[in-house]
Amino acid sequence: MRKPADQTEKANNKLRKGLWSPEEDDKLMSYMVGNGQGCWTDIARNAGLFRCGKSCRLRWINYLRPDLKRGSFSVQEEELIIHLHSILGNRWSQIASRLPGRTDNEIKNLWNSTIKKRLKNNHHMTSTTSPNSADPSVDIKSGEMISFQEHQLMSFCMDSMSSTTTTSSSSANYNFDPFLPLNNSHDITTAPPLPNASNCGVGDVIFEGYGGSEHYVMAPENDLTVVSSLDNNDDPTFMFDKKSFDDINMINSDHPRSIKVEDFEFENREYLQGGQDIIRTGSDQLDWEGLLENISLTPYLDFQIG
DNA sequence: AACCGGGCCAACCGCGAGTTG
């Protein structure tokens, strides 16, 4: 905690810093309830607070907001954070928007203090204890198998720790389903076969899901073309058609290197129920905000704000 | 009981983007 703000500063008409007093909280809260949001500089002044608008905004968002959820994170929330972080990187506000009642600061703190270290430890253990480290589909953690997906998730998380973006690692010849709900029941025996590395050069894009997969290779012009369809799903209850993807492309229409999809279908509902296939395009990066806004594929946690 | 170190978390800082005059 920071030192409480110096009371003498108020007399000196200086802006206060440091911890908020209950009186300040009351002032801000009652002002916000009565007047709603506006210019934070005005709010700070009109509420009689000797704080900068920025400080007021932060206090409101991270502490006073009535829809905040209190208490520690549930396992479900933590899993979702890991999940979303693997997709979005350090875009805490984006992640927070998917966890009702949680703030970006809260999530960021959780990640930096807890999850990151946990993943790091797991990664270290798996990299040092696995006799089959050459085979990413098989991993041993404390004497037990971990799922194929979990392995990839950890690796992916480790990647994203050093980068705020989800740009492609050229060494990755396969991708996991980032939106697929974490579920340890996934067994490596049910995971699809890894694509032949010889088919996948740098910049390759692979859409892949459990129970069915199609491979797409990113052409030098960043066009997306179907290379092969390994197998078909028995229950093609959901079609992800060209238009859907064109909608996504529209989001990126001003992006000079946006993805272009000529024609393809998804035939596996699990792709999209579980979530969105990751799309990696060499140095390209999708407009994830737009993507997430336009397709509600990411699982939301539906909390009761208590 | 005192000390120490790591974890936790509130809050600050700096920067970029957007808006306004």
Next chain:
DNA sequence: GCAACTCGCGGTTGGCCCGGT
């Protein structure tokens, strides 16, 4: 077009808490 201002975001800091020694 430009400067000033505001907002929002991610990174970082630093003080309290708590368990271990």
